[in-house]
Amino acid sequence: MEPLARADLPFQLLKRGKVRDVFEVDGRLLIVSSDRISAFDFILPSLIPGKGQVLNRIAAFWFERTRRLMPNHVLSAEPETMPEFRGFTGLLEKRSLLARKLDVFPVEAIVRGYLSGSGWNAYRKSGEICGVRLPSGLRSADRLPEPIFTPTTKAEKGHDEDITFTQLAGRLGEETAGRIRTLSLRLFDAASAYAHTRGIIIADSKFEFGRDEQGEIVLVDEIFTPDSSRFWKRDDYRPGQDPQPFDKQFVRNHLLASSWDRVSPPPELPPGVIAATAEKYGEIFRILTGREP
Numbered sequence: 001m002e003p004l005a006r007a008d009l010p011f012q013l014l015k016r017g018k019v020r021d022v023f024e025v026d027g028r029l030l031i032v033s034s035d036r037i038s039a040f041d042f043i044l045p046s047l048i049p050g051k052g053q054v055l056n057r058i059a060a061f062w063f064e065r066t067r068r069l070m071p072n073h074v075l076s077a078e079p080e081t082m083p084e085f086r087g088f089t090g091l092l093e094k095r096s097l098l099a100r101k102l103d104v105f106p107v108e109a110i111v112r113g114y115l116s117g118s119g120w121n122a123y124r125k126s127g128e129i130c131g132v133r134l135p136s137g138l139r140s141a142d143r144l145p146e147p148i149f150t151p152t153t154k155a156e157k158g159h160d161e162d163i164t165f166t167q168l169a170g171r172l173g174e175e176t177a178g179r180i181r182t183l184s185l186r187l188f189d190a191a192s193a194y195a196h197t198r199g200i201i202i203a204d205s206k207f208e209f210g211r212d213e214q215g216e217i218v219l220v221d222e223i224f225t226p227d228s229s230r231f232w233k234r235d236d237y238r239p240g241q242d243p244q245p246f247d248k249q250f251v252r253n254h255l256l257a258s259s260w261d262r263v264s265p266p267p268e269l270p271p272g273v274i275a276a277t278a279e280k281y282g283e284i285f286r287i288l289t290g291r292e293p
Contacts, residue, residue: 003035003047004095009088018043019055019227025084028075029099032092037227037277039252040262041159046269053094054281054293059222060097061289062191069190070183072219073099073210102210102218105172106154107163109180111188113147114203115140116230116242117249122162131164139240141203147188149181154208179217180209191224198287200246201237205229224288226281246284251277 006016011023011030018038023030033052037044060077079085080092112119112129120140122129127136130150138144151168152160169177184207192202206228208221222228226247236243245253254273260266269277282293 001049003049004032004052004091005036005047006034007032007091009091019052024101025098027101029073029101030079030085030092031097031099033095037248037251039248039255039266042262042266044251044266044269046274048274048277048281050278050293051281054285055222055225055227056095056097057291057293058225058285058289062224063219065194066187066190066219066223069186070219071212071216072223073102075099099220100212100218102212102220104208104210104220105176105180107168107171107180107208108152108154108160109184109207109209110150110152110204111147111184111207112150112204113144113188113192114201114230114232115142115144116203118162119150119204130162131166141237141242142239147185147192149184151180176217183207183209183217183219187219187223195224195231195288196234199234200284200287201232201234201243203230203232226284231284246280246287250280 007021009023011025013021014024015022019034019036021032021034033056035047035049035051037048037051060074063072063074074097076082076098079096079098080089085092115123115138119129123134123138128134129148132148132150135145149165150162151165152162154160165177165181187207188205195202202224205224207219207223210218210220212218229247230249231246232243233246251269251273254269258267285293
């Protein structure tokens with residue numbers, strides 16, 4: 001099957017995100033995961049075959065698994081089987097969700113269990129991440145004493161920015177900010193415990209939340225996918241060394257090692273990197289879900 005660059009459907013297009021195309025259908029959201037991939041706030045010109053199906057199905061797996069912890073926005077993980085979408089089965093199958101339309105908070109809720117990525121960079125500069133002071137002497141990829149909540153803004157364009165919990169409370173109110181922090185840590189703990197049984201470490205992950213008409217906070221977007229989380233194999237983990245990634249960090253590492261300046265338009269990915277990325281996404285799906293992509 002040809003990789004999908006964009007979904008073109010006869011419904012109202014609300015948004016083309018970095019990866020997902022979102023349509024409104026009778027007051028609901030039809031979310032289609034393309035095979036686009038982004039890095040450093042750029043959409044790369046290369047497509048990763050099968051990536052959209054993996055993202056969509058692994059998110060659906062986690063939404064179902066975490067439903068007992070909190071409500072989420074999913075109405076159907078198989079909208080292609082519904083009468084109004086049957087004419088588009090080939091495009092929608094395995095890569096779409098039908099979801100509730102909610103008022104989404106303009107922040108990203110990030111939980112970190114290990115010191116890596118932008119969190120490691122922030123720690124090296126100041127000894128803290130998003131206002132959370134950490135012990136001195138930590139190394140890259142070290143496990144933190146306990147998972148920490150490190151929110152950011154959610155920018156439609158440009159870079160997300162780290163904010164403290166106090167700043168988050170100033171934007172959303174103390175009660176809502178506290179609830180989002182509690183829910184994020186609860187989700188991370190539950191998923192980490194499950195992933196551990198599958199031989200996987202979840203180093204960090206991001207969440208997004210909305211509010212429904214009754215005022216209840218609801219989990220939205222995606223959860224514990226290779227685009228929103230950092231996955232390591234437990235057997236490969238060594239404190240002080242970043243293990244091989246089974247997520248989007250593999251592509252970031254390639255770009256960091258290239259001559260690209262992260263300002264000009266990004267380059268095409270080499271065929272070997274595209275194939276390896278597709279394989280890593282498929283492998284983490286198989287490990288976590290026990291299913292074939």
